[in-house]
Amino acid sequence: MQRSCLAIVLAAGESTRMRSSVSKVLHPIAGRPMIAHVMDSLAAAGVTDAVLVVGRDGAAVAKAAQRTDMRIETVEQTERLGTGHAVLAAADIIARGYDDLLVVFGDTPLVTPAPLKEALEAIAAGSDVATIGFESANPGGYGRLIVEGGELIAIREAKDASEAERAITFCNGGLMAVDGRKALDLLRRISNKNAKGEYYLTDLVELARAAGGRAVAVRATEEELGGCNTRAELAFLEQLWQARRRQALMLSGVSMVAPETVFLAFDTQIAPDVLIEPNVVFGPGVRIERDAVIHAFSHLEGAHVESGASVGPYARLRPGAHLAENAKVGNFCEIKQAEIGAGAKVSHLSYIGDAFVGAETNIGAGTITCNYDGVNKHVTRIGAHAFIGSNTALVAPVAVGDGALVASGSVITEDVAADAVAFGRARQEVKPGRAPILRARYQAMKAERQKK
Template structure:
């Protein structure tokens, strides 16, 4: 993905993801916790790619092999730098120096636990081919322990940590997000001068601002919304980030012409795609990979993930579409129906209490209530094919691999293990036997026994 703005210099990104995340109290590494169904680290990588960064380096810790494996899978092993031991943010950025190698251009430092920061928020740090150090600041509702930005217009005079600030500085609401950009050679030259003579014995990235000013290099600040630069360090903050993400998604889809009577009850994933004119009823959840065309209707309490829904289709209530579900125009999936890896052509219906897994349902075919595609034999998955215009009666079990031909019928309660030719009727159930008067005689006998026992 390329940057939406012309680039006068090549760009790189260093994403810091080496923190241990102990406050999350979770076996899952902090940066792999999802927001909108996507790992926070992937959100940071997405932003870097959207800015047109030629190189992306993720700094990981030796304590989190899962994070390393995640980065290798997405970006490759040559995009990983290891910080070991952790000695502060400045030390973490220096760990990326060797990996960037002979890269010439501008580099931005971002964080793997800031999932709401988008390319558009970061882009201003590259404006006007700035040859000094630029940081992203924000106006804090409650500045608290944030580092304060001491400004003269856009010029950044200093970053003062709250614990070292005077009362006047503590009154400043312009705060440091931690995101910083500079020419790559300048940044690493300045980091080489950073010292760790502080209470924690760490190398702080923020020290490069003072060092840059001593050199006469320009330092400035640009601003983003506070919510955009929100970091996640604990489960409560993760929930807050998710809520902010969902709020943005809901506002986006409402503006795009999607009807939601109770938008606060609808949950979206990072890549949900919904066409205008679609109606979404309350309490619907979209997992990753959902694509909904114009004019569809998603009814209450449905869960949709990895599925495609065509124009005019209706899903739910209480339906589940799993990855590979592909619904054609006008398809109807009703209450308590689950569809997985099945293509359903235009006008096909499964209105009640069915499981359709691994197969194809032809146009205008009808799948009766309680029907099951028996797709798994304990070792392998197999496909079921139902032809165009076929009718499958209630409580039928179609044991895959099996094909029901076009226009064929399957009688209710049948267990079908062999193909059914087009136009044929398949019956696979025990023959009904009727014994005249048996029930009446049985009831009379049992009532007499019960009456005798009660005397």
């Protein structure tokens, strides 16, 4: 029979050291609130019930944490009296009865499902408490996990540790699983008789052992248990997340020329055999198919690039951009809410928005779809195998048919039929011999101004 588990997510931080006007767990990692990353790992560990212990911005935190595959409730922690007190804010929900209790922090976005599962497995195997710890080369002020004979004896705060205990490199990560049948009794035994007058969750280890129970420690990496209290730590977590994701993509078959300069979003999808050049930024909602090339200094968000397509350098794909197979969007082009057909080319210095461009069509340099009239957006439709000359303005709503040619420098305000040629520019007029006369006039005007 599958065991029931309640995850308690501590998310009541005040963001004091973040110097922030919003709860720290709402700050993004890879374009997504850090608490959402934590909820992902809980779901992957098999958790289906969770309670958020919130403080400021409780409604916003609950919204950021919501999932369709998990029942999530919210309780408020009105006082800050330690981690044990925070967990007890959910006492009424714990009292419903769960096999396992899993306590995590909302500001550890790099935690993976593996140590969470291992801690729960330890409870299922008969332990009362399973603490998640990590090895550190510089344990410094971390609490130490004292393990003897395979059991966790105590968690010793650094300031209270002996010289021998300070030499221990196995450190407390703060995350913990507890036997759900004993959790409330143990939690209510936690005392605040300490220097800070707070209720520490770490006391559960010795309380469980004093009652004849067993405590163990499981291992995670130091990286995945890193919390966030300052903007500097937020930037460091972002750096670690990016490095982890880049590594996973490269191992899956994606080529990155300078991976440290590529920035990914939480949901970026890149297929094998894609080449990504330096200094590329992916916002949310991007999917890149096989054999595509993303050239340097490009920015993509909400875009789909199909197999063999080419983007950039210095291109911007905004939400709704869709490049079909072997399409090209070149340097200094911006594409927004537009379909670029198979083999079509928008090679340079163009803006294509709210548009449909047919297969094998060529869009000349400096072409603009004039899609906005100051109030409403309008659509431009360009057929297959068409040619749009350089420096053309297509004033939407307008359509250009298959195989049509539009002359350079045109302003197109009416539909162009298939296979037609359209000129939308003033007729050129040449005045032989007039240039010297005009130069003399301009020089005289300049001399007159200089006298004044």
